[in-house]
Amino acid sequence: MTRKGISKYTREKAAFSILRISLFLVLLILGIILYDIASKGLGVISWEFLTQPPRAGMTAGGIFPAMVGTFYVTVLAALLAVPLGIATAIYLNEYAQKGSLTRLIRISLRNLAGVPSIVFGLFGVALFVQKFGWGASLLAAGMTLGLLTLPVTVTAAEEALKTVPRSYREGGLALGATRWQMISTLVLPPAIPGMLTGVILGLARAAGETAPILFTGAAFFLPFLPGSPFSQFMALPYHLFVLATQHHDISTVRPLAYGTALVLLVLVFLLNLGAIVLRYRFRGHLQKGR
Amino acid sequence: MEATMNLKDKDFVPFKEEQPNSSRVVVYYDPKSNGTGKRPARKEKVKVEKLAFYYGTKQALQNINLDIIANEVTALIGPSGCGKTTYLRIINRMNDLIPGSRIEGKVLIDGEDIYGPEVDVVELRRRVGLVFQQPNPFPKSIYENVAYGPRIHGIRKKSLLDEIVEESLKQAALWDEVKDRFKDSALSLSGGQQQRLCIARVLAVRPEILLMDEPTSALDPVATQRIEDLIRTLASNYTIIIVTHNMQQAARISDTTAFFLLGEMVEQGKTSQIFTRPRDRRTEEYITGRFG
Numbered sequence: 387m388t389r390k391g392i393s394k395y396t397r398e399k400a401a402f403s404i405l406r407i408s409l410f411l412v413l414l415i416l417g418i419i420l421y422d423i424a425s426k427g428l429g430v431i432s433w434e435f436l437t438q439p440p441r442a443g444m445t446a447g448g449i450f451p452a453m454v455g456t457f458y459v460t461v462l463a464a465l466l467a468v469p470l471g472i473a474t475a476i477y478l479n480e481y482a483q484k485g486s487l488t489r490l491i492r493i494s495l496r497n498l499a500g501v502p503s504i505v506f507g508l509f510g511v512a513l514f515v516q517k518f519g520w521g522a523s524l525l526a527a528g529m530t531l532g533l534l535t536l537p538v539t540v541t542a543a544e545e546a547l548k549t550v551p552r553s554y555r556e557g558g559l560a561l562g563a564t565r566w567q568m569i570s571t572l573v574l575p576p577a578i579p580g581m582l583t584g585v586i587l588g589l590a591r592a593a594g595e596t597a598p599i600l601f602t603g604a605a606f607f608l609p610f611l612p613g614s615p616f617s618q619f620m621a622l623p624y625h626l627f628v629l630a631t632q633h634h635d636i637s638t639v640r641p642l643a644y645g646t647a648l649v650l651l652v653l654v655f656l657l658n659l660g661a662i663v664l665r666y667r668f669r670g671h672l673q674k675g676r
Numbered sequence: 677m678e679a680t681m682n683l684k685d686k687d688f689v690p691f692k693e694e695q696p697n698s699s700r701v702v703v704y705y706d707p708k709s710n711g712t713g714k715r716p717a718r719k720e721k722v723k724v725e726k727l728a729f730y731y732g733t734k735q736a737l738q739n740i741n742l743d744i745i746a747n748e749v750t751a752l753i754g755p756s757g758c759g760k761t762t763y764l765r766i767i768n769r770m771n772d773l774i775p776g777s778r779i780e781g782k783v784l785i786d787g788e789d790i791y792g793p794e795v796d797v798v799e800l801r802r803r804v805g806l807v808f809q810q811p812n813p814f815p816k817s818i819y820e821n822v823a824y825g826p827r828i829h830g831i832r833k834k835s836l837l838d839e840i841v842e843e844s845l846k847q848a849a850l851w852d853e854v855k856d857r858f859k860d861s862a863l864s865l866s867g868g869q870q871q872r873l874c875i876a877r878v879l880a881v882r883p884e885i886l887l888m889d890e891p892t893s894a895l896d897p898v899a900t901q902r903i904e905d906l907i908r909t910l911a912s913n914y915t916i917i918i919v920t921h922n923m924q925q926a927a928r929i930s931d932t933t934a935f936f937l938l939g940e941m942v943e944q945g946k947t948s949q950i951f952t953r954p955r956d957r958r959t960e961e962y963i964t965g966r967f968g
Contacts, residue, residue, distance in 0.1 A: 484775060553812035557874070560770060561825040561881055562802030571828065576815055 420651075427648030430641045436649070439609045444629065445638055449646050454611050455524070455604070455619035456653070460593045462528020462615070463535055467592075468585050470532075471539025475581070478540070479547040480569050499537035504597040506534045511601045525615040527603030534598055535588040542584020546577040583661045590657035594650060596623040606632070622650040721746035721885060721915040722767060727781035729762055731774065736762045740781070740941045742934055744885075749907060749916045751926035751947065754936035754962070760919045763936070764887050767917065768804035769797050785885070802829060805878035807888040811870035813862035813877075818854050821862045821873055825881035840880050848876035849906050868899025875906065886910065888918040892925065904929050923963055927951050935959045 392400075434448055441447030482488045510530030520526045550573045558568035596604075604624040612619040629643035630636070722744035729737040737759045744750050752760040765771045766783060769790065783790050790800055802825075813821050822841040831837060841858075845851040850872040854865070862873055871891055878886065888907070892900040907916060907929050920926050926933050927947060934944040935956070943956045954960040 551812075553808065553810060554814055556770065556773075556808065557812045557814065557877075558824075558828075559773070560768065560801055560806040560808075561828065561878065562798050562800075563828045564798050567828045571824070572814055 423644055423647050423651060426641065427644035427646075430645035431648065435645055440607065443635075444607060444633060444642070445635065449620075449622065449625060449642075449649065451608055451611055452620040452622045452625040452646070453649065453653075455621045456593055456623070456650075458524055458612060458619060459528045459531060459599060459603070459621060460589055462524060463531035463592050464585070464589055466529055466532030467535040467539045467588065471536050471585070472543045472581055474536075474540045475543030475547060476569065476574075479544050480565070480573065495537045495540050499541065502597075503534055503595050504600075506530055507598040507601050509533070510598060515602055520616060522601070522603045522618055523616040524603055524612050524619050527599040527619070527621075528615075530598045530602045531592040531595060534595065535585075535592045538588035538591070539585050542588065543577075543581040546580030546584065547573060549580060550577050579664050579667065583665045586657055586661040586664070590654045590661075593657065594623050594654055596621075596627050599624060600627075622646060622653070626650065719746045720744065721785065722917075723782070723784040723787075724763075724766075725782040725784075727763075727766070727783065728779070729759075729766060729771070730778040732776040735939060737766075737939050742941050742944055744915060744917055745932060746915045747911060747913070748931040749911045749918060749929055750932045750934065751930035752917065752919045752934050752936060753921075753923060753926050754942075756921075758936040759939045760936050761889055764889055764917060764919050765806070767885065767887060768801045768806055770801075770806060772797065802881050803883055804885045804887060805881065805883035807871070807875055807878055807886065807891045809890045810894050811867055811874050813865070813870050813873050815861065815863060817859050818862050818865070818873060819858040822876050822880045825877060829881060844876040844880040845873075847879050847910065848872045849902065849909075850876055866899070868895050868902060871895060871899070871903060872906065875903075875910075879910075883914065885915045885917065888916065890919050890921060893921060900925075923951075935962060937962070 432448075436448060436453070437450050438448035439451050440449065478488065478492065482491075507530060510526055510533070514520050514526035514529050515522055518526075554572045554576075555568055558572045559565070563571070592598075599621055603618055604621045605618040606628055608618060608620050626643055626646045629639045629646060633639050720743045724740055724742045724744075727737055727740040727742075728735065740759075740763065742763070752763060754760050762771065766779065767785075767790075771777050771779070779791060785800075785804070789795070814824060816824070819841055822844050823837045826837055826840050831840070842851065842855075845854060850869060853869060854860075854873075862870065865873060871894075875886075875891075892903050895903065904925065907918065910916060911931075918926075918930065930947045932944065933947045933950040935942045935950065935954075935958075937958055943950065943954060943959045945955070950959065951963060954963060
């Protein structure tokens with residue numbers, strides 16, 4: 387049973403060691419990033435930082451308008467992406483004939499998810515800012531972020547619909563349910579938490595995007611909160627970009643930049659945590675029924 | 677489809693029953709009437725003429741002429757892939773859902789062509805219930821599973837729903853086991869209980885015909901026995917067609933047996949005759965276990 391050279395057990399050990407080292411490297415890099423941001427940003431986090439607008443040429447004060455702006459623009463993105471994305475997914479998965487056209491639409495959506503966000507930004511300028519005449523505004527930026535999220539939303543919603551067993555659908559139809567009754571009462575309820583999980587993950591990504599809002603509504607500095615959907619606004623990722631590269635005194639505001647990054651990270655983390663909680667409740671639901 | 681959607685708008689829509697002479701008499705739901713009541717003996721409920729069925733280019737059934745007698749249990753037997761289940765699913769048009777499938781010939785229920793252009797498929801499926809091979813309760817409570825059918829057919833009144841649920845569960849011989857735990861998830865029931873729940877769910881929409889696709893193949897012997905007893909009891913009020921791989925089961929519970937082989941119906945007759953004096957040599961070989 388002995389073979390020349392390295393034994394299969396040694397090979398296995400080597401293989402697993404490489405895998406383990408890879409995992410460790412990934413965790414290490416992640417840890418360094420988090421530590422770097424947290425250690426340098428934690429110092430500036432204060433009640434004032436979270437509740438006040440920037441002051442003194444953005445060298446002091448807080449980031450409150452940017453937090454509010456990011457919140458608004460994310461909500462607007464959700465208003466576009468959630469209903470439209472879920473409806474599209476239902477149509478594609480439940481109604482559309484399985485053919486080359488459906489396949490083409492699906493491939494296009496997947497490709498759309500890979501389009502660089504700056505391209506979405508340019509598209510938003512052309513359509514919302516100029517063509518629709520909304521100007522650089524919350525609305526234009528929100529819709530642009532919504533479009534960016536849309537392919538992710540559709541894909542996530544479709545995956546959620548696919549997890550609903552065929553036996554529910556057949557059981558419903560065999561009782562004399564119409565297709566829509568079957569979908570609305572048997573397919574959507576178990577699919578909705580999964581859909582929302584995907585939606586939240588998509589929105590979390592959108593909330594951290596800079597490029598799509600850069601030309602469509604984000605402002606360099608505004609000491610007040612946006613008053614209407616057509617106002618310009620400050621946003622966390624753009625504020626960070628400004629503090630890190632555009633400010634006249636970058637080295638002075640560096641701690642503020644780290645503080646902003648930390649707030650943005652925590653925000654995205656909270657959104658993802660929400661998605662995780664939702665997913666666990668969803669699993670419990672399925673086991674317990676309703 | 678539209679018509680059925682509109683039904684939901686009204687407060688309560690009684691189940692309709694087709695009368696002979698097509699004068700549609702509206703009968704308010706009465707749980708004690710058990711649907712249609714007794715029918716004259718040996719009347720054909722389903723007539724199937726020169727039926728052929730294709731999945732794409734593959735022919736699954738050819739030249740089937742098989743009538744189903746009202747208020748009897750008809751068993752369909754035959755080896756896997758012989759077309760029994762296909763035949764079953766033609767009767768409530770569940771095969772419509774398969775892309776690329778095609779049907780030829782005629783299927784009549786009470787003299788009406790169910791593949792005719794005027795037919796409301798949704799209403800047809802209400803009249804022709806299907807019990808699946810694997811118990812498939814919805815991930816809802818026991819009560820909601822049974823109330824699901826009546827609800828989608830427009831019944832809103834709580835007291836009426838309660839009545840239907842109770843009556844259906846009693847008919848399905850499940851009432852005593854679940855009456856104290858309506859709110860529990862249907863998924864918490866055992867396999868045999870789940871299957872009886874699925875039968876109750878079908879009975880709740882007051883069908884005329886019950887299709888059963890190997891309803892006990894996923895169950896243990898005790899649960900199987902209960903379902904078989906149930907089928908015998910239900911036969912006095914419903915026309916039942918059951919697909920089974922278990923020949924003893926067919927012999928125990930059916931009045932009529934039809935033997936399918938390679939997409940053809942080889943022989944149909946009284947169950948006692950099929951199992952004692954089959955006319956066709958292939959039937960004899962199958963029931964004596966020489967193949968299949």
